[in-house]
Amino acid sequence: MFADYSSTELMSIFAMQGFAGLSLFSVFVLMAMGLAIIFGQMGVINMAHGEFMILGAYTTYLTSQFFQNFMPELFAGSFFVAMVLAFLVSGALGAFVEWAMVRHLYRRPLDTLLATWGLSLILQQAYRSIFGAREVGVDLPDWMMGAFNVTDFVQLPINGLFVMVIALSIALAVYLLMYRSGWGKKVRAVVQNRPMAEAVGINTAGVDRATFALGCGIAGVAGSAFTMIGSTGPSSGQAYIVDTFLVVVFGGAQSLVGTIVSAFGISQAQSTMEFFLSGSMAKVLTLLVVVGILMLRPEGLMALKVRR
16 A cells, blocks of 8 residues: 555655644543543543533534624634633533532442443433434634645644644643642542541542542533534544543553653554554554553553552
């Protein structure tokens, strides 16, 4: 197959596929950050994480429709409003789910898996009843369309660059929140020693709720980014939940840098191989490589060092 292309064409193809993977990387890193906070910090296996992402995508769709119908002169800034609303709506639902269900299942990870899997089915049916079974697409502002011409063969999509900047900005904000703020110290204290954290006056229940809500809210922002690479349907989140867990485990469950590196590597590998192979075969090969690396390094790429 490669013999059919010149060296210049091959370099252009790899560059284009790499740029095409920027949006997928953004979705992966946002989804994985939210899941890493919930799974890595709280030990909760949230199988409904994809549905929180799709809630953000539907919120983006409704916001886009609202601006187009009632405030068309402000449509250029609608995506910024949509991202904020996606974070708030998904985070609010996450806080409610933590209060109503998850808080009763701490230290029982298999029970959280079953409970959140049931929640994912409920949310899928709710989306199907409200929005219908057909997938919907989001119209983007004109300034997010098009691409920069890097060379005669390579174009850099504007929306991919924009979402990647948003993803990295949120990653930086999460790092500052978790490792450079008083609230982040409380989260780490609760994770390391819950009884002692309660003894010094930390509201552990409130920390748990805020942490779960934060993870779900970031998944909602991932849903906004998802609208740029695909249409939104009731079960669209299921296509990403396995990849998200793969990113988190491969990068190291409690490593923010590992999550970003893992998301970039997996998204670029899938995007590049999908040009030469089928989508399913690209996923299979990526999975085999990741499994092989995890056999050699089961703690992940960048696991945190713990003093024993």
